[in-house]
Amino acid sequence: MLTTYFDEYARDYEYYKGGAWCYEDGCLYRGLISLHQSSGDDRWFDHLQRLVDGQIRPDGRLVGYQIEEFNIDNILPGRALLYLHEQTGEQSYLDAAMPLARQLRHHPLTKSQVYWHKLRYPHQIWLDGLYMALPFKVELSKSLNDKAMEEEAINQFKTALELTCDTQSGLYRHGYDESRIQLWADPDTGKSSAHWGRAIGWLSMAFVDIIENLDEGEHKDELLSRFEELASRLTELHTKDDRWLQVLDKPDLPGNYPESSATAMFSYALQKGARLGLSASFARAGRDALVSLISKELHRDESGRLKLHHICCVAGLGPFKGLYRDGSDEYYLTEAINPDDIKGVGPLMMAHAERQRAEKDQQASQPASEIVASASSI
Known part of the structure; x- marks a missing residue:
């Protein structure tokens, strides 16, 4: 069922912003990469290459990309360029990623040396942006054999x-404003007030994707330890049916609901965290979440097409389209909910891919005698 759903989704996918380079398309690319890595099925690579090639102009420039916007979101789909370069050996993909590398060299920084979320959100760090930029930076450092770049990315992430850490709850706040100007920012700490599920989902995926690319040593050990703390807290906060809420730690908040993109992100991150060295209990929690998400939210519409439901379309902080997003618990419940939004479907692909990898690993480690016995009993 999932293979058909993902295949049809990618086959019929329309670029999120009409073909302009954007993070939403990057969410699909991450899903396709994960499926290709876990299954070896070239259909996922073919979808990826077709879609990415459609966003590279004949002169090698990325469609709609403007470095002067200094939008950290635009970095995420660059990871697909690095993967295509790795898989094909074609220099053109690495060349296409270089404007993104230049953006990061010149992107505005807070005084603490972390990227601003965007030029139009000055002095601010959002959890979303950590996922958008830093795994790409670590992967690019490997492509270019640039250890200083990797070290810089790790230090930014740690800072x-x-x-953004909220020690009292064991979670992380969506945003931080070093200027303390924004109305959503606490005047003492600079942090926003709520724990939005998907923001912490972005962070969780950043954790595991960065850790995966690090050599054994102090940095990897420290980040694994910090993610283990977050993962433990997440397993305490899931709903009775193994999902996570839009406002993560407020089950009694009127109107709060299990949100599908956050659930998929946590499912992916918990399973991958276990693969990278954490307790197998986290993998079980991640798989349980995946099973619940599929059974509760993947339904056929009137045409018979499968769709994933209860995906928050977008949420943020500060001014946007004439409104001011104040970062309160209640604010996050006002945002639109859309079926089949790629910010839910991409992470669902990734969570499913992790389950596939685990099943393959289990089969590979199963003694031959057990395989024979199992086959003879069918």
């Missing part, structure tokens, strides 16, 4: 963790 951002300190600035």
